[in-house]
Amino acid sequence: DQQVKQNSPSLSVQEGRISILNCDYTNSMFDYFLWYKKYPAEGPTFLISISSIKDKNEDGRFTVFLNKSAKHLSLHIVPSQPGDSAVYFCAASGRTNFGNEKLTFGTGTRLTIIP
């Protein structure tokens, strides 16, 4: 049961244009959402997050939008740069049955920025 889904396995964007990565979730108990960037053979790097009480959070070139009614979030990168080429994971935070908070990850989207 994939509770967090990233339906686009890959995305190519021209340098300087906007990259939009999408993520859908099914569990309405998730209360915090995060985006991570990952290079091959490395651990993920935290990018940006958003609480479920907000609908937008911006940090430099990165903006995350949350639509709770649609259970959808997106990450916008503008302008896109070659160094943004990586795999991006969407993650949702919620409590397990044991009371711990855990992150549930999507399957990732490979973003390629074309120079």
Next chain:
Amino acid sequence: GAVVSQHPSRVICKSGTSVKIECRSLDFQATTMFWYRQFPKQSLMLMATSNEGSKATYEQGVEKDKFLINHASLTLSTLTVTSAHPEDSSFYICSAREVGVTEAFFGQGTRLTVV
């Protein structure tokens, strides 16, 4: 962001032997640490959550006796893969979170190859 160090980054071992992977939070106290496994082109799958000083809680399908987790201090958690088999070959990643902070920071990952 906070720094999480994972060691070793790569390890090759023979079938039947045990391998220990260390995860350290370098500049904060990690009350909770998480261990993930990533198969090629797949998402990060949570294996277990460990809280300092208590037993780890394992996700469904993860063998406790095979993947031993110890979180003896606020800055160190270890994952020991016991009696390793070739199917245990994978990329293992730890993450750590400080109390009161939702963002989790990741180690660099460990590429385990069992021959």
